[in-house]
Amino acid sequence: MDLAMLRTLALVAQHGSFAEAARVLGLDPSSVSRIVANAEASLGLRIFQRTTRRLRITEEGEIYLRRVVPLIEELEHAREDAGGARSAPSGTLRVTASVAFAHECIVPHLGDFHDRYPEISLELLPTDSTLDMLANGIDLAIRLAPAPEGDLISTRLIRTRxxxxxxxxxxxxxxxxxxxxxxxxxxxxxxxxxxxxxxxxxxxxxxxxxxxxxxxxxxxxxxxxxxxxxxxxxxxxxxxxxxxxxxxxxxxxxxxxxxxxxxATEFDTAAWALYPSRSFLPRKVRVAIDFLREKLKTDPTTASLSATSQLPSRAPSPPFLQSGVRK
Structure with a gap:
């Protein structure tokens, strides 16, 4: 079984939907369904239980993916690291943030970002509405909250007071x-x-x-x-x-x-970077998060804020395989 097939299984399990996994992969949902069916036939295992209304991972599928996903991640990171030695991050990066945060904390650093990553095209969507990241094709969202809730992955950029x-x-x-x-x-x-x-x-x-x-x-x-x-x-x-x-x-x-x-809410609040998938974080998203954390830490208007945790270089298992709250 090849890496692309395993990656498809992991994405379907994470998003709980053929359609959402297809959106991430840029494929048709029927193609994703066929890939999953072929993978199950090859393994001799039923990874997902399907009904007309619902898709859920089976007990056997969860056991299998719990063992396999870390291997997928290591292979993806190895490919990314090897590719990074000979190529710069590239592609279109779609970022959303509140109007005020974009104006104060992102726009002033765009020149430096483009100088450092000339092969990344940035689409910034300032809005005070909470956009659906998957529906709007957003790679990175900056949210201001005590702690984000839901299925998106989050990492803290800066504490706020x-x-x-x-x-x-x-x-x-x-x-x-x-x-x-x-x-x-x-x-x-x-x-x-x-x-x-x-x-x-x-x-x-x-x-x-x-x-x-x-x-x-x-x-x-x-x-x-x-x-x-x-x-x-x-x-x-x-x-x-x-x-x-x-x-x-x-x-x-x-x-x-x-x-x-x-x-007005809780005393421990922060600006959070949210992205759809922890398992397969594109380089353009990773470098953008690191860049924002660096700039916000050294910006005169935020230099007094306490240091934050770093984005892990090797992410843990994706949320569908973890117990507890998915952050």
Missing amino acids: YRVCAAPGYLAKHGPLSDPRDLSGLNCLRFALPEFRSRWLFRRTGEEAFEVAVSGRTVIANALSLRQAARDGLGPALLADWLIDGDLARGVLVDLFPAHDCT
């Missing part, structure tokens, strides 16, 4: 705020997500977290516009550090509660 900030002009007019509870009753600028609209969370080191009810006449659905409203002195806003560190350093905005951690 949130700060409550306001313009010096606002403070000159309304007076300083000494405690987060002083926000209650003020005309706060609020982000248009349910968890950001009604209360913000605060804590000091070694103390219990507490929440503060917030309200205000202005709700904005874009982080760049929310930042601009705060710059214009319209009120206090809860914003991510990668978005406002430059403003804080220049005095355009003031951190109202530097002794407190602030959030």
Whole structure:
């Protein structure tokens, strides 16, 4: 049985669908079905149980693939490493991120990326909607969250922190705020997500977290516009550090509660790189993740963020063969 056939079995098991595996492989679903049938005939094993509505891996198939997938990965990595010695990463890379993150953390580094990887063509899709990666042919998505959920694979790029900030002009007019509870009753600028609209969370080191009810006449659905409203002195806003560190350093905005951690969801949040498959990660995706991590770590607006884990050079087994949460 050749490597391409084994790779097809692994992809079908990972995605739970002939159609999705075909999309990854660039084949017709009927071709994938024939490959799987031929593989099962060659092995004398039923790898998948098929019904008109569902495809699931059999117990025998799971045992077989649990042993085989690491071998597939090693062969793929060996081919990739050998190819990398004589060729540069190439192809079209489709990346999506929020509008604000793309504007602040990706676009400023595009020149360096193209200089380093001239054979990669980049399609950047900034959007505040969560796009379906498989349906939209996206190779890499940057998501801002406490921890991504679902079947996609994720690796952390940078930790993020949130700060409550306001313009010096606002403070000159309304007076300083000494405690987060002083926000209650003020005309706060609020982000248009349910968890950001009604209360913000605060804590000091070694103390219990507490929440503060917030309200205000202005709700904005874009982080760049929310930042601009705060710059214009319209009120206090809860914003991510990668978005406002430059403003804080220049005095355009003031951190109202530097002794407190602030959030609207969880205190441990991050920017995550998500991609569809851990088993067969294309070189163009791997180098893009490493490049973003390098740039975000050294960017003046994110240099204060703590170091993050590195993308493993040899990935563990794919999620369909792992127990627990699939990250």
